Amino acid sequence: MKQFAVLGLGTFGYSLATKLYELGHDVYAVDRREDIIRAIADNTTYAISADISDINALRSIGIGEVDCAIIASANDLNVSLMAAINLQELGVKTVYAKAKDSVQAKVLRKLGVEKIIFPEQEMGESLARSLTDTSLTDLLSLDGEHTISEIDSPKAWHDHSLIDLNVRNIYKLNVLAIKRGEKTIVNPSAEEKILPGDRIIVMGEKTTISKLVSKKVSL
Numbered sequence: 001m002k003q004f005a006v007l008g009l010g011t012f013g014y015s016l017a018t019k020l021y022e023l024g025h026d027v028y029a030v031d032r033r034e035d036i037i038r039a040i041a042d043n044t045t046y047a048i049s050a051d052i053s054d055i056n057a058l059r060s061i062g063i064g065e066v067d068c069a070i071i072a073s074a075n076d077l078n079v080s081l082m083a084a085i086n087l088q089e090l091g092v093k094t095v096y097a098k099a100k101d102s103v104q105a106k107v108l109r110k111l112g113v114e115k116i117i118f119p120e121q122e123m124g125e126s127l128a129r130s131l132t133d134t135s136l137t138d139l140l141s142l143d144g145e146h147t148i149s150e151i152d153s154p155k156a157w158h159d160h161s162l163i164d165l166n167v168r169n170i171y172k173l174n175v176l177a178i179k180r181g182e183k184t185i186v187n188p189s190a191e192e193k194i195l196p197g198d199r200i201i202v203m204g205e206k207t208t209i210s211k212l213v214s215k216k217v218s219l
Contacts, residue, residue: 028046161193
């Protein structure tokens with residue numbers, strides 16, 4: 001379980017905070033608007049009304065202790081930049097930030113923000129998964145239900161060929177490539193075996209891929 005702080009609870013921040021909490025993590029949800037804080041209180045660990053540009057306010061609620069902080073509001077450039085500076089001074093190891101344009105992104109990077117986010121409205125849940133599960137990386141969302149993702153090869157697949165695993169029929173997934181060290185096998189043959197340490201690029205339903213990674217489907 002990790003500790004996250006989501007600073008700014010617009011559509012993106014609200015979705016991200018509640019999904020991280022749903023996934024079983026401690027979540028600090030911070031916004032100046034008390035009505036938003038009341039609305040999200042039951043779906044996060046800590047819901048706090050505070051000014052994210054005020055370092056003393058952030059320090060008082062323990063933001064410096066979280067594993068990762070996400071500045072989820074990009075409407076006010078000054079607030080966003082001050083929040084980034086504050087998080088650096090408080091010693092937060094990993095800082096992500098939403099940006100509304102390339103100029104804001106450039107400045108945030110200069111301030112040490114590790115990842116810049118240009119989210120669509122529905123990206124909160126996708127980011128939540130990538131923050132908490134390093135075994136899965138969403139590469140391209142095809143629509144609301146299907147995606148192309150890179151995943152760790154399931155242990156039960158090791159030393160079995162694709163034809164033996166019958167991935168397409170059983171899981172409705174297409175294996176597009178296998179990454180093996182510095183080598184990438186594009187469009188692998190049915191006889192290609194999955195080896196320990198392989199990363200697999202698959203295309204299919206998001207729910208099936210997530211369940212496969214979390215071992216909630218039979219292998």
